[in-house]
Amino acid sequence: MHFLENARRVVIKLGTGVLTSGSGDLNTEVVEGIAREIAALKMRGLQVVLVSSGAVGLGRGRLGLKQRPKKLSSLQKCAAVGQSLLTELWQHAFEPHGINVGQLLLTREDVRSRKRHLAIRDLFEEMLTEGIVPIVNENDTVSAAEIKFGDNDVLSALVASMTKSQLLIILSTAPGLVDMNGTGEIVPVVESITAQIEAMAGGSGTVVGTGGMITKIQAARLAMRSGCGAFIGSGSDPAIITDLFAGHATGTIFIPSRLPLGSRKRWLAWFEEPRGKLSVDAGAVKALREKGSSLLAKGVTAAEGRFARGEVVSVLGPKGDVVARGLAGFAHEDMKKILGQSSEQIQALYPTRKHVEAIHRDELVLIGR
Known part of the structure; x- marks a missing residue:
């Protein structure tokens, strides 16, 4: 495929189930095999970021x-013990290949602010340019619910977006996306994530991991919207990365969007945590999706949360699904005053305001299908 042939930067995510047994013991053979595969990619001129789960599992085993x-x-205690073991594991695995690694532990707080987001992006750029393989993991020793990415599948897709990678490879105990509602076979190619594709995803099937096919589909969607292809396959296959670039790996390939989001809209969509919610009617959803319109207060039915003007909010459709995210044109107190009102009515209330949209279209990005 074209995006595989032209890939120059790749993010590889490894699940806990790939790296450890159910008891938390290291699977050094798999780790050394992945290191060899990455070394082969680097010999071909590719730059690689490794998102490695396993710290909690390794700590639990120790x-x-x-x-x-x-x-x-x-959990934080296990992560604190296991993270040093995980880094040491990768250092030993890459040492025979003369490859340096560098540890990056991230929380969502690290990528929320635009300034810190850009600083981390620049760090990735410098490490990759110098041939270093970044070993990325969520900083589970300090992550609480409000600053967690939720799962390393999601984290890997955000890293792929941040680094402008052309391919995200997710290796786990799953062989790919399996059509459990139909043929029972692996779906080889997904061009768009539809409701049917989402229905094929199930929950986590292991005691060592936190995610499942659902989070992998979420990660694939995020990558695709960023212009990055994705692949889900089994980490137990020692040659799966080589086979993927040769065009005959077993697994599921997700084709990148032909109209990827720009960097600012990617930040709005996925990196910043929404501070509030705006519920909208069906007419507003149609205008956003079909016309690319701004969100007008006339179509907003409710506002939840405490947010300032210019902070990120989620836009929810009539069924409660996230339709879009964007920068609020009004603080929460003012937003509640203008619900359902026309632009003329709002202009009369705020005569000095240049823009009276609930969210201007330049500050809004669609989410999901």
């Missing part, structure tokens, strides 16, 4: 815990 803890502080 501490002798049979089950994944549910208490946040216990």
Whole structure:
């Protein structure tokens, strides 16, 4: 495929189930095999970012815990112990190939502010230019619910977007997207993520991981909207990366969008955490999706949360699904005053305002289908 042939920058995400057994023991053979595959890619001139899960699982194994803890502080303890083991594991695996690695531990807070977002992007750029393989993981030792990415599948897609990669490879215990509602076979190619594709996704099937096919589909959608192709395949296949670039790997390939979002709209869509919610009627949804219109207050039925003017809010359709995200044109107090009103009515209330849209179209990005 064209985007595979022209890929120069790749993000590879490895799930906990690939790196460890159910008891948290290291699978060094798999790790060394992935390192060899990445070394081969670098010999071909590709730059590679590795998003590696496994810190909590490794820490759990070292501490002798049979089950994944549910208490946040216990998970953080496992991550603190396991993260150093994970980094050491990758350093040893890449050493025979003369490849340097660098650890990057991220939380959503690190990419929320535009300034910090750009600083991290520049760090990735410098490391990759110098031939260093960044080893990325969520900073589980400090991550609480409000600053978590939620899953390393999502984190890997955000990293692919941030680094302007052409391909995201997600390796896990799953062999690809399986059509459980039809043939029972792996879906080889997905050109767009429809409701039918989403219905094929199930939950996590292991005790060591946090995600499942649902989060992988979410990651693939994010990558596709960023102009990045995605591949989901089994990490137990020692030659899967080589086979993928040779055109005959078993798994599911997701084709990148022909009209990818620009960097600012990618930041609006995925990196910044929404501060509030605007519920809108069916007419507003149609105008946003079919006409590319601004969101007018006339179509807004409710405003939730406390947000300032210029902060990111989610736009919810009549069924509660996220339709769009954007920068609020009014703070939450004012937004509640103008619900359902026409632009003329709002202009009379705020005569000095140049723009009276709830969200201007230049500050809005559509989400989902």
